[in-house]
Amino acid sequence: MTSSVERKPLTVAGAINEALSDMLREDERVILLGEDIGQNGGVFRVTEGLMETYGEERVIDTPLSEAGFVGAAIGMAANGLKPVVEIQFLGFIYPAYEQLMTHAVRLRSRTMGHFSVPIVIRAPYGAGVRAPEIHCDSTESIFTHMPGMKVVCPSNPYDAKGLMIAAIEDPDPVLFLEPMRNYRSISEEVPEGLYTVEIGKGKRLLEGQDVTIITWGAMTAVSMKAAEALSKQNISCEVIDLRTLSPIDEDLIASSVQKTGRTVIVQEAHPQSSVANDVLSIINETSFLYQKAPVAKVSGFDTPVPYFGYEDFYLPTPERVMQAVMKAVDF
Amino acid sequence: MTMILGAERGRTMEEAYPIQQLLDPEGKWANEELKPLLTEERTKSFFENMVRIRTFDRKAISLQRQGRIGTYAPFEGQEASQVGSAMSLSKEDWLFPTYRDHGATMTFGHSLCNVLLFWNGRNEGNIPPEGLKIFPPGIPIATQIPHAAGAAFAEKKKGTKNAAIAFFGDGATSEGDFHEGLNFASVFQSPVIFFCQNNQYAISVPQNKQMKTKTIAQKGLAYDIPSVRVDGNDVFAVYHHVTEALERARSGNGPTLIEAVTWRYGAHTTADDPSKYRNQQESQVRRDRFDPITRIENCLKANGWDEENWMFGIKQKAVEEIDQAVEEMERFPPPNPAVLFDHVYKNPVPSLVRQKEYLLDVLGADNS
Numbered sequence: 032m033t034s035s036v037e038r039k040p041l042t043v044a045g046a047i048n049e050a051l052s053d054m055l056r057e058d059e060r061v062i063l064l065g066e067d068i069g070q071n072g073g074v075f076r077v078t079e080g081l082m083e084t085y086g087e088e089r090v091i092d093t094p095l096s097e098a099g100f101v102g103a104a105i106g107m108a109a110n111g112l113k114p115v116v117e118i119q120f121l122g123f124i125y126p127a128y129e130q131l132m133t134h135a136v137r138l139r140s141r142t143m144g145h146f147s148v149p150i151v152i153r154a155p156y157g158a159g160v161r162a163p164e165i166h167c168d169s170t171e172s173i174f175t176h177m178p179g180m181k182v183v184c185p186s187n188p189y190d191a192k193g194l195m196i197a198a199i200e201d202p203d204p205v206l207f208l209e210p211m212r213n214y215r216s217i218s219e220e221v222p223e224g225l226y227t228v229e230i231g232k233g234k235r236l237l238e239g240q241d242v243t244i245i246t247w248g249a250m251t252a253v254s255m256k257a258a259e260a261l262s263k264q265n266i267s268c269e270v271i272d273l274r275t276l277s278p279i280d281e282d283l284i285a286s287s288v289q290k291t292g293r294t295v296i297v298q299e300a301h302p303q304s305s306v307a308n309d310v311l312s313i314i315n316e317t318s319f320l321y322q323k324a325p326v327a328k329v330s331g332f333d334t335p336v337p338y339f340g341y342e343d344f345y346l347p348t349p350e351r352v353m354q355a356v357m358k359a360v361d362f
Numbered sequence: 363m364t365m366i367l368g369a370e371r372g373r374t375m376e377e378a379y380p381i382q383q384l385l386d387p388e389g390k391w392a393n394e395e396l397k398p399l400l401t402e403e404r405t406k407s408f409f410e411n412m413v414r415i416r417t418f419d420r421k422a423i424s425l426q427r428q429g430r431i432g433t434y435a436p437f438e439g440q441e442a443s444q445v446g447s448a449m450s451l452s453k454e455d456w457l458f459p460t461y462r463d464h465g466a467t468m469t470f471g472h473s474l475c476n477v478l479l480f481w482n483g484r485n486e487g488n489i490p491p492e493g494l495k496i497f498p499p500g501i502p503i504a505t506q507i508p509h510a511a512g513a514a515f516a517e518k519k520k521g522t523k524n525a526a527i528a529f530f531g532d533g534a535t536s537e538g539d540f541h542e543g544l545n546f547a548s549v550f551q552s553p554v555i556f557f558c559q560n561n562q563y564a565i566s567v568p569q570n571k572q573m574k575t576k577t578i579a580q581k582g583l584a585y586d587i588p589s590v591r592v593d594g595n596d597v598f599a600v601y602h603h604v605t606e607a608l609e610r611a612r613s614g615n616g617p618t619l620i621e622a623v624t625w626r627y628g629a630h631t632t633a634d635d636p637s638k639y640r641n642q643q644e645s646q647v648r649r650d651r652f653d654p655i656t657r658i659e660n661c662l663k664a665n666g667w668d669e670e671n672w673m674f675g676i677k678q679k680a681v682e683e684i685d686q687a688v689e690e691m692e693r694f695p696p697p698n699p700a701v702l703f704d705h706v707y708k709n710p711v712p713s714l715v716r717q718k719e720y721l722l723d724v725l726g727a728d729n730s
Contacts (some may be wrong), residue, residue, distance in 0.1 A: 062519075088519070092547055099542025102508025103515060106526075109497070110456070110516035126538070132508070133502050140705040141498045142488045179706050202708040229664065231711065278711035 032143055040218035044077050046188035047153075047209065050195035051078065051115065053225055055085045061199060063090045064100050065117030066152075074119055075155055075214055100128035101152070101234060105134050108150045110280045113199060121156035121208065122168040122336075136179030137205045149329040151198045152206045155251045158331075159212045159346055161339040167211075168336055169248075169300040174206045175277040175309065181230055182276040184208040186251040188221050192272055195230030201230060208276075210249035218251075233280035234286070239269035242356050243287040245310055246297040247273040250347060257352035266360055276306050284310060285317040293359040297352055299345075302330035324362035327355040379579040381623060384598035387652050389660025399598060403668050408597045409658045410618045410676045411449065412441040415465040416655060418474065422481060425641070425688065426632045435462045436655040439595075439627040439645075442654030445469050446600025447527065447622075450608055453493065456526035458506040461499040462559075462626075463529040472496055474687035478693060485701075486694070503564075504534035507543030507556065514547065514554035514611070522721045525553040525611040531563025535578050538601040544619065548585040555604060555638030556587070556619045559594060565630040566639035571606040582619035594622030597656040686726070699727055 041049060052063045052358055063078060069092040072079030084088035093100040097118060118124045124131075131152070139147045158167035174182050181203060185191040191209070198205040237252060237258055246254045251272045258268035265279035269287050273279060288294045294314060296307040307328045329347045337345050383397065386392045391400055411435075419438050426434040439442065444465035450458065451470060459467050462476045471494050480487030488498035498713070500506030510528035517524040534540050535558065542628045547554050558578050562569045575581065582589030590611065592599045607618035631635045636642060662668040701726055703710070703718035709719075720729075 094545055095540075096537055096542040096545060099508050099511075099546045102505065102539060102543065103512030103546045106509035106514070107516045109509070110495075111512040112519065129502060129505060130508070130539075133505060138498070139708070141485050142705075143485055143701065144705045144708070145489045146497070168403075181707075190384075211648025222606050278713060281712060 037250065038220065041188045041192070041221045042204040042215045042218050043185065043209065044075055044214040045166060045190050046192040046221050047077050048079060048081070048141045049221070050192040050199075052081060052084065052194060054115075054199045055081065055089060057225065058199070060111060060113040061089070061115060062107070062112055063115050063117070064093050064104055066093060066095055066119050068092060068117050068254050072118065073117060075211070077153075078117065092227045097123060097344045098130055102134070102149050102249055104137070105130060105148050108148045109138065109146045113149055115151040115153060115199060117354060118152060118154040120162075120166045120168075121154040121170060122165040124152070128173070131174070131180065132177055139179065139203065146203055148204050149202050151195075152204070153209060154206065155209045155214070157210050158336055158339070158342045159211055161342070162211070164338055167339070167342065169298075170332065171208060171276050171300060172305045175306055177229055178278060179203065181205045183230055183274060184248045184276055185214055185228075185274060186209065186210060186248055186272055187217055190228050190234070190272075192221050193226050196225055196272065197227040197230050200227065205230070208248060212249040213252065228274065231275050231278045231280060233273045233275065233283040235269065235283070236272050237268060237270040239267040239291065241267045241291055242293040242295060243269045243271060244290045244295050244297055244352065244356070244357055245271045245273065246288075247276060248299070250299055252299045253347055253349055254352055255319070256349040258263060259355065260349060261356055263351055266316050266356060268356060275291070277306045279309060279313060281313050281317060282315050287319045288314050289321040292321050293354065293362075294322070294326045294346050295329060295355045295359060296326065297329045297347055299331045299347060301333050302328055303333050305330065324359040327359055329355050364519070370568050374576070375580045376576050379589065379621075381591050381593050382599050382603060383593040383596050383702070384602060385596045385657060385661055387595075389664050391661075395414070395576070396602060399602060405551045405658065405661055405665070405667060406672070408445055408449070409655070409662060411445040411469050412597065412655050412658065413676055414683070415444065415468055416441055417677070418468065418684050419465070421476070421566050421684050421688065423628070423632060424627070425478075426481075430686050431478060433631050433633045434481050435631045436628045437462050437465045437626060438562060439625045439648070439654070440559055441465055442597035442657075443594040443600050443622040447529075447604045448595040449559050450601050450604035451527060454495070454522070454524045454628040455524070455608070456495040456497070456517070456524070456715040458510040459499050460506065460514070460531065462530050463499065463586055466529060467496050470494065470496065474684060475690040475694070478601060478687055478691040482691060484694070484697065487564060493543055495595060500530075503535035504530055504539040504543070507534070507539050510554050510556075511543045511547040511552050511617075512678070515550055523612040525555060527555040527557050529557050529559065530674065531561040531564060532558065532562060532569055532578060533567065533572055534558070535581055536572055540666050544582065544585045544587060544617070547617040548587050551614070551616035553614075554617045555607045555611065556617060557581075557604065558619070558621045560621050560623050561626045562623075563630075563640065565634065568640070578621040579619060587617050589619040589621070591617075591621045594624030594651050595657065597654060597658060608686035647679075654669045682689065699725055
């Protein structure tokens with residue numbers, strides 16, 4: 032593709048905006064719904080300009096009513112539209128939990144495929160941006176525990192755009208988690224036009240030999256920092272960005288941990304009943320005899336996500352990741 | 363025009379939303395202006411459909427007692443509400459029922475066999491006949507209300523004249539989803555009918571413990587939704603007001619809330635005993651004085667439309683149709699374990715493929 036205008040690098044927020052714009056243009060069934068997404072362009076400006084371009088009929092400011100508009104979007108999706116619904120912060124999704132758990136993810140199996148719910152739920156998530164309380168939750172495992180739901184969590188602009196397009200094209204409900212810390216922390220060249228990143232496939236961010244670090248979302252940056260520091264101590268880390276949390280890329284996990292024999296899982300969620308435990312279970316099932324050290328988890332804690340005055344204590348840091356890696360190496 | 367937008371000063375809400383009736387409990391026509399609605403064909407069709415679903419309901423209870431289906435939610439007493447509303451719909455409209463609205467779905471054209479399959483623990487029963495847009499019954503209370511608002515929104519967006527109807531009970535109006543669904547439909551003027559069958563009990567809790575308000579219709583006022591309270595045991599009144607609401611929806615004038623005041627004679631489901639929470643004498647009194655089928659039968663008699671052969675014929679026809687559906691349900695192929703896995707996602711995910719293989723292997727079943 033040739034273009035006389037040089038494309039500016041995109042942030043994660045910009046890449047999602049471009050994906051939404053491309054899909055609104057491409058597919059007239061696509062509509063956006065959410066609080067403050069129209070005139071205001073979303074509280075993170077992810078939908079900026081879209082209402083002006085595509086009109087109030089397709090970029091819709093909804094009442095403050097998570098259960099109501101997620102429920103309505105289920106009815107729309109079953110009736111031929113492709114709603115992309117923004118939940119302003121993941122911590123505000125809980126009123127819609129019932130609609131997702133009892134309807135969105137079950138309608139296909141309840142009706143043996145007669146009805147389906149091709150819906151995308153977008154939600155900024157995670158701590159580390161000094162946001163008010165409840166705005167910082169990382170409760171992805173609530174949704175990976177929903178049979179029928181797919182959960183994706185891009186960490187960079189390229190994946191964000193490709194996964195968003197894949198999510199909108201997907202025939203089933205997809206929760207699209209947007210790490211707030213990464214919204215504007217990285218800019219990169221992103222291809223113009225439509226492309227997809229396959230849901231269910233992770234990515235090797237860094238090749239390494241000694242230890243595998245498995246992570247996603249905002250924790251990829253923390254893990255990469257740790258890996259860089261460790262490389263100076265001649266410890267070679269392989270960093271895996273899962274990108275999709277349901278279904279998890281089991282083959283990528285198995286191939287990496289069988290190669291290195293040591294694994295550290297890094298997540299910011301509460302450790303109990305978390306995605307890290309699912310990764311652990313995959314390692315146990317696929318690669319138990321390859322392990323030279325116990326699989327380590329670096330997590331948030333089983334405390335509520337704290338007020339931001341305390342969030343630096345809560346969140347995994349490169350130092351905590353390095354410590355876990357060293358322990359695995361020295362085991 | 364019976365649309366009521368609000369109470370006037372000094373009137374109670376019950377006065378502001380009077381119960382609309384076209385056929386009184388004795389079967390006498392009560393509204394000269396709407397007399398043209400009273401035709402032999404329509405009256406007979408109402409009667410036939412009500413007899414048909416009552417026969418089904420009684421048969422289903424007996425099947426449950428014999429262990430031939432699972433727990434069952436009966437609707438006897440609510441036939442006028444369900445038949446009157448379902449018969450107002452066009453084939454292209456959407457119907458969002460609860461678990462007590464299969465009287466309406468069967469009248470709308472749902473397969474009797476499929477309804478029985480649903481009550482016998484088979485999701486095959488949720489598949490509506492070709493071309494009919496019937497959602498599976500909403501189980502968590504009120505959750506289907508926003509779906510109807512959304513499906514109606516989509517119809518409006520597509521530029522059709524189709525509408526959606528959501529069924530729910532009195533208890534549902536305490537749930538957030540009721541209010542969020544009504545507000546959504548009101549804001550976007552979605553072509554949807556919110557059809558509340560107020561049978562005055564939510565399992566065991568009577569209306570006066572469920573809400574302080576004497577009417578449910580008045581709850582539409584807060585959303586600027588035209589609302590009406592009808593005698594839910596008067597099939598003509600239900601039919602007329604749902605038809606009027608549908609016309610309003612189709613002509614771009616948004617949602618309507620209808621409160622059909624009725625009564626369920628029996629239990630919430632076959633798993634509970636209503637005598638534990640209410641005086642069943644009252645059910646008997648209501649049956650004696652306000653039964654919806656007796657009312658329409660009286661109307662047929664008063665007009666000389668009650669030919670004995672015809673009356674006998676339709677009862678016989680209902681029994682035969684239902685017996686045939688029971689037979690079909692019982693001949694239905696046994697559950698195939700693969701079904702558990704095949705419709706979770708459109709495209710199977712690796713973990714489910716493995717789990718399916720595992721289960722089929724454990725069961726010694728053929729993986730096909």
